[in-house]
Amino acid sequence: MAFISSGYDPKSPMENRVTDIGPRKYDEFYPPVIAKNKGKWLYHEILEPGVLVHVSETGDEVYTVRVGGARLMSVMLIREICDIADKHCDGYVRWTTRNNIEFMVDSKDKVKPLIEDLESRKFDAGSYKFPVGGTGAGITNIVHTQGWIHCHTPATDASGPVKAAMDVLFDDFKDMRMPAQLRVSLACCLNMCGAVHCSDIAMLGYHRKPPMVDHEYLDKMCEIPLAIAACPTAAIKPKKVEIDGKTLNSVDVNNSRCMYCGNCYTMCPCLPLMDKEGDGVVLMVGGKVSNSRSAPKFSKVAVAFLPNTAPRWPETTDAIKKIVEVYAADARKYERLGEWAERIGWERFFEKCELEFTHHLIDDFRDPAYYTWRQTTNFKF
Amino acid sequence: MAFISSGYDPKSPMENRVTDIGPRKYDEFYPPVIAKNKGKWLYHEILEPGVLVHVSETGDEVYTVRVGGARLMSVMLIREICDIADKHCDGYVRWTTRNNIEFMVDSKDKVKPLIEDLESRKFDAGSYKFPVGGTGAGITNIVHTQGWIHCHTPATDASGPVKAAMDVLFDDFKDMRMPAQLRVSLACCLNMCGAVHCSDIAMLGYHRKPPMVDHEYLDKMCEIPLAIAACPTAAIKPKKVEIDGKTLNSVDVNNSRCMYCGNCYTMCPCLPLMDKEGDGVVLMVGGKVSNSRSAPKFSKVAVAFLPNTAPRWPETTDAIKKIVEVYAADARKYERLGEWAERIGWERFFEKCELEFTHHLIDDFRDPAYYTWRQTTNFKF
Amino acid sequence: MAKNKTPLLDQLESGPWPSFVSDMKQQAEARAKNENNVEYQIPVDVVDDLLGVLELSYVDGETHWKHGGIVGVFGYGGGVIGRYCDQPEMFPGVAHFHTMRVAQPGGKFYKTDYLRQLCDLWDFRGSGLTNMHGSTGDIILLGTTTPQLEEIFFELTHKMDQDLGGSGSNLRTPADCIGQARCEWACYDTQDLCYQLTIDYQDELHRPAFPYKFKFKFDGCPNCCVASIARADMAFVGTWKDDIRIDQDAVKAYVEGDVKPNGNAHAGRDWGPFDIAKEVLDLCPTECMRYENGKLEINNRECVRCMHCINVMPRALRPGVHGGLSILVGAKAPILDGAQMGSLLIPFVEVNKESGYEEIKNVIEPIWDWWMEEGKNRERLGELMKRKGFQALLEAVGVDAMPQHVSEPRHNPYIFWKEEEVPGGFEMDINAFRKRHLR
Amino acid sequence: MAKNKTPLLDQLESGPWPSFVSDMKQQAEARAKNENNVEYQIPVDVVDDLLGVLELSYVDGETHWKHGGIVGVFGYGGGVIGRYCDQPEMFPGVAHFHTMRVAQPGGKFYKTDYLRQLCDLWDFRGSGLTNMHGSTGDIILLGTTTPQLEEIFFELTHKMDQDLGGSGSNLRTPADCIGQARCEWACYDTQDLCYQLTIDYQDELHRPAFPYKFKFKFDGCPNCCVASIARADMAFVGTWKDDIRIDQDAVKAYVEGDVKPNGNAHAGRDWGPFDIAKEVLDLCPTECMRYENGKLEINNRECVRCMHCINVMPRALRPGVHGGLSILVGAKAPILDGAQMGSLLIPFVEVNKESGYEEIKNVIEPIWDWWMEEGKNRERLGELMKRKGFQALLEAVGVDAMPQHVSEPRHNPYIFWKEEEVPGGFEMDINAFRKRHLR
Ligand code: SRM
Ligand code: SRM
Ligand code: SRM
Ligand code: SRM
Ligand code: SF4
Ligand code: SF4
Ligand code: SF4
Ligand code: SF4
Numbered sequence A, B: 001m002a003f004i005s006s007g008y009d010p011k012s013p014m015e016n017r018v019t020d021i022g023p024r025k026y027d028e029f030y031p032p033v034i035a036k037n038k039g040k041w042l043y044h045e046i047l048e049p050g051v052l053v054h055v056s057e058t059g060d061e062v063y064t065v066r067v068g069g070a071r072l073m074s075v076m077l078i079r080e081i082c083d084i085a086d087k088h089c090d091g092y093v094r095w096t097t098r099n100n101i102e103f104m105v106d107s108k109d110k111v112k113p114l115i116e117d118l119e120s121r122k123f124d125a126g127s128y129k130f131p132v133g134g135t136g137a138g139i140t141n142i143v144h145t146q147g148w149i150h151c152h153t154p155a156t157d158a159s160g161p162v163k164a165a166m167d168v169l170f171d172d173f174k175d176m177r178m179p180a181q182l183r184v185s186l187a188c189c190l191n192m193c194g195a196v197h198c199s200d201i202a203m204l205g206y207h208r209k210p211p212m213v214d215h216e217y218l219d220k221m222c223e224i225p226l227a228i229a230a231c232p233t234a235a236i237k238p239k240k241v242e243i244d245g246k247t248l249n250s251v252d253v254n255n256s257r258c259m260y261c262g263n264c265y266t267m268c269p270c271l272p273l274m275d276k277e278g279d280g281v282v283l284m285v286g287g288k289v290s291n292s293r294s295a296p297k298f299s300k301v302a303v304a305f306l307p308n309t310a311p312r313w314p315e316t317t318d319a320i321k322k323i324v325e326v327y328a329a330d331a332r333k334y335e336r337l338g339e340w341a342e343r344i345g346w347e348r349f350f351e352k353c354e355l356e357f358t359h360h361l362i363d364d365f366r367d368p369a370y371y372t373w374r375q376t377t378n379f380k381f
Numbered sequence C, D: 001m002a003k004n005k006t007p008l009l010d011q012l013e014s015g016p017w018p019s020f021v022s023d024m025k026q027q028a029e030a031r032a033k034n035e036n037n038v039e040y041q042i043p044v045d046v047v048d049d050l051l052g053v054l055e056l057s058y059v060d061g062e063t064h065w066k067h068g069g070i071v072g073v074f075g076y077g078g079g080v081i082g083r084y085c086d087q088p089e090m091f092p093g094v095a096h097f098h099t100m101r102v103a104q105p106g107g108k109f110y111k112t113d114y115l116r117q118l119c120d121l122w123d124f125r126g127s128g129l130t131n132m133h134g135s136t137g138d139i140i141l142l143g144t145t146t147p148q149l150e151e152i153f154f155e156l157t158h159k160m161d162q163d164l165g166g167s168g169s170n171l172r173t174p175a176d177c178i179g180q181a182r183c184e185w186a187c188y189d190t191q192d193l194c195y196q197l198t199i200d201y202q203d204e205l206h207r208p209a210f211p212y213k214f215k216f217k218f219d220g221c222p223n224c225c226v227a228s229i230a231r232a233d234m235a236f237v238g239t240w241k242d243d244i245r246i247d248q249d250a251v252k253a254y255v256e257g258d259v260k261p262n263g264n265a266h267a268g269r270d271w272g273p274f275d276i277a278k279e280v281l282d283l284c285p286t287e288c289m290r291y292e293n294g295k296l297e298i299n300n301r302e303c304v305r306c307m308h309c310i311n312v313m314p315r316a317l318r319p320g321v322h323g324g325l326s327i328l329v330g331a332k333a334p335i336l337d338g339a340q341m342g343s344l345l346i347p348f349v350e351v352n353k354e355s356g357y358e359e360i361k362n363v364i365e366p367i368w369d370w371w372m373e374e375g376k377n378r379e380r381l382g383e384l385m386k387r388k389g390f391q392a393l394l395e396a397v398g399v400d401a402m403p404q405h406v407s408e409p410r411h412n413p414y415i416f417w418k419e420e421e422v423p424g425g426f427e428m429d430i431n432a433f434r435k436r437h438l439r
């Protein structure tokens, strides 16, 4: 494995350096039918789950076949995508904002062969490589984050629970029987690198134990004032500790004030808080982003804790499946999950979904908590 | 003016002392028709503005004639009320929760003479003593507080602006043309001794200048730590001052942090903040208390400041009148003012009522302020 | 002739609405004349001077009252608000001008003999001016001097069987809506519950043991005619558990226009013929009503008992027969942390006269204990709830969390766990951890 | 044969949804085989070891990644996330495993030649694993070693005409919805605005000068397909000023069932025949639509442009022709103060390509100036807005307050006044006051 230089010379890094050029320009990559009809589209229709047609005022049409997949993707798989795009789509392809892949063709007769090709490709172990679906009033791909694949603060994995959940929801990826679109997401810690805070259903990795303090190394590895300042609940105080006869500067964590947010750990690696029994998933529901009908909504906590039962998180996927089915059966056409819960009342949501309401679900974070309590006698028994 | 003893002996206050007996028991004062039919009422009807009939399952009826008035009331006037009650109502009378007086009779024929009697009584200068009205979808009496009559913290008067407003609203006290009941209230400072925080229309006395500091007397008359602790914005700090060569303990007010709440003045008389130019009225709208249809609502600030133009507060009464008329013309049947404003959108409320929207009306008090900003693209131009 | 010129106030004598200035003037005049030869125990010109000081305020745009000193009657921590004029030399009649709060009877019903007795007493020993009533509900006797306080209290208690109301860090005088006395909708006897708790908690009312003031208000139904939900630390609001009673014939009568909707409350305008769909069904917040084939159906399980349909068709609809009340806690005015309305704590409790309202006291007393234990000086219950969290309140009262407690579950995930809820507890071993995770 | 046993992960190979484990395994195997004789610049077993460390996490229930050190390319303050394994001896292949963020093209359109080039580069100098795409929008190249960073950057810029994206206290890689490229509803050219601002603000993107991260997202209409309102410090959401365009014939076609509503998005279930009243008019939040005598009328003045009716009847309704955008600011994830969605700052601004989007930059730049001036370290714009108040933001941008800024006016009366707004200012003379009001 010999080092091969690209031409970069570490001794004179500025020589010949190209910077600040940004991304490639969008129109370099537009398929011709897109380039030609940009801004001229008249309407669209979903022909079947995963297949859209957009019609232009020029009379042109573009057919889109959307396929799901893991956004954690090898170059092998990307090359396979390129092969398909070369074969069917003149070498163009795109990704959606939810990590689906879209193959576009400019006439109807190209659609069927494309779909057949896509659906025929499977991994050796049997899962689809390119399942067609994810449109309309169904369940599309789960947006998610790194989890145990790459991050240092997760309280759960990302790719694993997402695979497990999508297996359970697979039929609805390929169908459009929901009352409205249903967006599922996952973030592996409450930094929430994704739209978990406003998804119809969200899995959120959450710690439940205050950080350990690695006294021996803390002063060496961290800036104590920064660690203290990082804590939103002021649970961290400076402290002197005796170790092997030496007095070291360190910190003390007031466990009863800690809400396990991990912000101190972000600032200081000597305050780890992950723990097999403590960590797990918070299930949130009822958020939305669109302004359609109602304003965007935050997701609300529906289940305070579900364990990290690797590799398939069955408690989590069961709860999700249950909520999805009750919602599908009970909500009105066009009604997003949160709109439904608000219409029937959260007391009914918990009853219908057979979820226990625990004290953890009552807001107690700062002043705004008050506004989520019930200031009316209007409630259902 | 010789001192006449009641029998109380200041030297032995406990002798013969009667305490903890509470109020008189309610049923001592029930008119017979009430006593007999309590808990048996079937329904009611408003026969005309100010006149109600309640029908009992026993077949009994009680007719109520409601009259408005100033709750600041002399014993002369109370005696006159007693005369009327004796004459028409077997010596019974009651007050409502909004300071109206109710005369009750047990048969229909007693109603007309009672009304005629009531309406015929006027003060020498011409105002009614007992105007009949205040029911149904109209404007009833204004609940209010002490103002300059008795309190030490008011930023406006109470009885005066109330009289001025009720003169302007008088026709609607005697009518029921509103879309729903419309409750007006007044509190002379933001201690809000009344339901100003959830009234359809509310006048609120408000200071606009930070307290003066009476350094010379402060340490003598106040407990400095209490004054400092009283400030919700931490605008007050201890300070030493030189007066006539002596160093005195006092406090310093950080004007830019002060929101003129007067809580420091409540704790310390050496921090007065009233000022002719600074003080005036905040107009709030859209609150409600009932749970009917929608949950109770807080009143919102519609006009940040109107001056104390004694004796008739024309700027305030004009604004109120305007809002009332626009509401009456625009709202739907049963729609409370706040329900109307929410339906049409606050941008329309300001437009229709021709009120200027100023920066003062945007919430900037603590974390919950965020939730009153607009987190959607849904708005009207 | 009036003692003080009051050109500004005089302008408030015109206009139709009853003029407090005219009333004060007639009272001032009557005192000056003193036709009944009352031996006034406080200055004869008290009302004149009150007019004078008020006029001065109208000129200055500022109040002329100083902070109240601590005045009161022996053994009580409340009931009197001390007040002194800041221009006593100009207005000696109101140099001292203390207010007394007299506990009002339930429903504010009166017999005239009682009222006349009160008027005589107040003419004699006070200004002869009152507020009927104060915002909390008391009869307010407006203005007397310190030496009269005990005298008045003595006469009240000995001759009128009447006690003072609350002020200070006490239970304040409880108040109720007219309720079953004259209202068809009351789901429990507001007057009796109000009276009984007032009597049983006299000690809390008169002797300040609380961190701050505490208010009870009793509403017979969710219309909240005594505004309990907005103005009481503890609001007792009537509701019911079973089904709305329907008289289908009366429904028809409304639909056919034979009975005016809303008890005729909208008679002042022509709103067109009654439209049950628009005026009732569409305004029902839960859409739980149907009107088909001349029959009204209510899906009572989904009804939130908001009262709207009942309000609109009082002859056809009535609350259920299984009455009780909801308890909401923490309402208060804006100082210091912003206003609060009451938050629902107990969705339903039986109102049981026979038990002495024990079920209700079992909610009240643990709350007081908690507040007295945890509350800071001048911290209202609502503020304590905000500071400590709703969960802490639930624990104090021994009530389990339920979705009825919230309008929506929390949207932030900052969930606190109790150590005993988390397997293995909070103590983790950093050295074991470092074996799994090298530094 | 696989280097590490992964019995738990293996279970994730079953089931219909594409298995990332299967994909990783095929990649690991291909690397091991190396049929094309690539001179891998990082360990051949990088993917094997990634599977191994992930399996270990599945056993431990804990991550095995340490805090990232500060690694990057010369002159840039972002674009690389450093990452080290906490069991490097067990998994040497991923001892260093840094991520590179590559700025994605607008709309995430690609030509395959570009993608293949990228694959070759990443096979050669990295793990061969990617995320297509990261949550912010970048192409994520997952896992390489420190010495490769400059090499990759060099090849990207020199051979692919391609720059890195953002990380750190920078402008982050802006992202857009597909917009006019393939969507009939886009009210402006999201791709062009996104591209132009990205190019014009390269310095802000690469050189950390901000208190914390800052994100732009561009949505062509209020459906918000790139979730700008939830995930961007500054969200640019298309809207229009004039009237919704109506094709009455198409409306009829919907009503008569000739066209399926909502672009056929509900085809998976029989919802019964289309009901324009129930499905459109009744769901319009402002009730501003009427359908009478086969004609649809919209009271456009009352329309809030929520998109619902357009979404349901795409062939009949279209946004107006006078397009522009609304700017909402301050969205962010929950750390530290709770999540925020964007708050409306600029209701409407023209999107003017000719001017170089000057009108929009005139909003962006004053906000940055204010935030850089006032923001604390690690304080997002939304948090600064909360701390300083919306008014301070308005002043910084020079925008007047308007009711569109709020969902409702403040309900607390704690109004701050500027000294110059109050006649006489804040200085009052205590001695003059004490003449009017004796102590
Ligand atoms: C391709 C994509 C944009 C892109 O740049 O990649 C897209 C494309 C379309 N969206 Fe979207 N949306 C896309 C993400 C989103 C998101 C973002 C997200 O989920 O993270 C949202 C906001 C979600 C939310 O509110 O939580 C979104 C909210 C909508 C809505 C609003 C629906 C609602 O009632 O709330 C519509 C209108 C509709 O579906 O009726 C819409 C409609 C559409 C239309 C019909 C627009 C058009 O005329 O072309 C497109 C096809 C819809 C379909 O898939 O059924 N799109 N759309 C994204 C596909 C994601 C995927 O792979 O599944
Ligand atoms: C007499 C009084 C109770 C008392 O103990 O003194 C009372 C009596 C009645 N109220 Fe009330 N309400 C009384 C204060 C209130 C208050 C308290 C307040 O205003 O401070 C409220 C809450 C106001 C609010 O929401 O801001 C109140 C909200 C209602 C409502 C709910 C209306 C709504 O749609 O929001 C009803 C039902 C209705 O009117 O349809 C109601 C209905 C009634 C009925 C019809 C009840 C009945 O069947 O007897 C009574 C006659 C109504 C009328 O005057 O038109 N009463 N009512 C109070 C009269 C005050 C006055 O002098 O004007
Ligand atoms: C007399 C009365 C106003 C009236 O004209 O009716 C009144 C008068 C005063 N109130 Fe009040 N409050 C009165 C009902 C209320 C109410 C309404 C209610 O009880 O329904 C409220 C709002 C509800 C609540 O309790 O929050 C109220 C909220 C306050 C507050 C704010 C308390 C808070 O926690 O936010 C203060 C400030 C304080 O306690 O220092 C206050 C303080 C005061 C003081 C004692 C002024 C002071 O700071 O020392 C006032 C004495 C005025 C005077 O000189 O007579 N008063 N006060 C009311 C009592 C009459 C009665 O007993 O019937
Ligand atoms: C890679 C990515 C997740 C993903 O798998 O896609 C990511 C990964 C990280 N994010 Fe993120 N964030 C990513 C998009 C987001 C988003 C979503 C978005 O941009 O639309 C958010 C929520 C929106 C927002 O900005 O508020 C997000 C909110 C955070 C936060 C919370 C910031 C806050 O103010 O609340 C942190 C914490 C921090 O900055 O210390 C964070 C921190 C991190 C760090 C750097 C961990 C840390 O504390 O050092 C993660 C590095 C993981 C790793 O090892 O690769 N990440 N992060 C996303 C970037 C990919 C890309 O460039 O395309
Ligand atoms: S959500 Fe948390 S754990 Fe997951 S990638 Fe983002 S910062 Fe890392
Ligand atoms: S985890 Fe969060 S709350 Fe707990 S100590 Fe760390 S920073 Fe504070
Ligand atoms: S509102 Fe303020 S000024 Fe008015 S009576 Fe109450 S405490 Fe006094
Ligand atoms: S008036 Fe209020 S905000 Fe101003 S200094 Fe006094 S207590 Fe503080």
Ligand code: SF4
Pocket: C177, C178, C179, C180, C183, C184, C185, C186, C187, C219, C220, C221, C222, C223, C224, C225, C226
């Ligand atoms: S609150 Fe209800 S029960 Fe009491 S008077 Fe009002 S309507 Fe009647």
Ligand code: SF4
Pocket: B293, C283, C284, C285, C286, C287, C288, C289, C298, C302, C303, C304, C305, C306, C307, C308, C309, C310
């Ligand atoms: S009481 Fe309210 S919720 Fe119940 S049926 Fe009547 S209108 Fe509907």
Ligand code: SF4
Pocket: D177, D178, D179, D180, D183, D184, D185, D186, D187, D219, D220, D221, D222, D223, D224, D225, D226
């Ligand atoms: S946000 Fe609007 S314009 Fe952009 S893709 Fe979605 S629907 Fe189309």
Ligand code: SF4
Pocket: A293, D283, D284, D285, D286, D287, D288, D289, D298, D302, D303, D304, D305, D306, D307, D308, D309, D310
């Ligand atoms: S865009 Fe929304 S608000 Fe406007 S008419 Fe259509 S549904 Fe109504």
